[in-house]
Amino acid sequence: MSISPPTLNRLCLYLRSLKRLQEDGVQQISSQKLAERFHLSAAQIRKDLAHFGAFGVRGVGYQVDELIPTLTSILRLDRRYRVVVVGMGNLGRAFASHPGFNRGPFVVVAGVDSDPAKIGETVNDFVVRDSQFLEEVTRESGAEIGVLTVPAHGAQENYERLAKAGVKGVLNFAPTRIRTIPGVPLKDVDLRIYLEELAYYLPFDDS
């Protein structure tokens, strides 16, 4: 069963919201309450979840402890994904040492850089390797996902090298457009969208 990108994004948000509720000790929640609390649509939540066989009980709602593993499985987050980071500058390091990666489904297992000052440094549990050995590093570490935190001009070449070395997908932070190879999906990340989404809600006197 294939999920469209917008639906997938919503399912990820539901899972995140449910985990927060679980942390708070909430055991059951209605689609209305879930929608209110996390600024979602109740009808959309019911439709999305029913599509995957998860139905709430009328008057009671969804069982948080049951829905979390169901969504985790649907989203294929019930396995481990090894990640290699290409470009150990500020963003690459931030990514590699983020407390959220290295537990849960994603683990950063390797990182490369072309800067001699960075090669050989220990970040987290790995030693930064020379980017000229990217293919070897990728194969040896068993990385399935590549993260590009390189300048724009190096992104295309590194995407292709990651693909050749066998990664199954690439997350791109470089502000450029990459021509993709069939079978190696790419996801572009632009952190400005968060500022854009925040800016609209700022309480200005003139608005």
Added chain:
Amino acid sequence: MSISPPTLNRLCLYLRSLKRLQEDGVQQISSQKLAERFHLSAAQIRKDLAHFGAFGVRGVGYQVDELIPTLTSILRLDRRYRVVVVGMGNLGRAFASHPGFNRGPFVVVAGVDSDPAKIGETVNDFVVRDSQFLEEVTRESGAEIGVLTVPAHGAQENYERLAKAGVKGVLNFAPTRIRTIPGVPLKDVDLRIYLEELAYYLPFDDS
């Protein structure tokens, strides 16, 4: 006119998509083509844009050069927002020196840290200041948005100090939940969602 968070997110994506088309020299595009190219829904695009008075011409579509400034204005991105970064570690630095900030509507104008080794360093166009002077730095720099790239335990206090110093909204990268103050909206960012969205589409043999 108030826009719900999911709609706002879609409008931001439309604007981004239209700018890409403009770069490619595309002058007109139908909702169908726009939907196909960027994995969106054509009906949703038409509904969203019509809601703000932007109608495509039948058989022709939308004028890219007209729709961009319309959306920019709707999204309140036709002004400058000054940003102060709290926590000049890897992520804070990455944010402050990102080529996408410092042109366009968002400009990082100040940064603070509590680490003596970082205080006094020049990042971009500013000198990192001691975080004990966060309120002063915020007021002096005229920052309207605060970005929290501090460890989880420092996030709540820094959010409150930013609010007291007059910022109008805060973007939080710290992996913790912040109790908000009315009138100072907060947006949480969790970079794992990108990996989650990518992971689903990885071509595994077993799937």
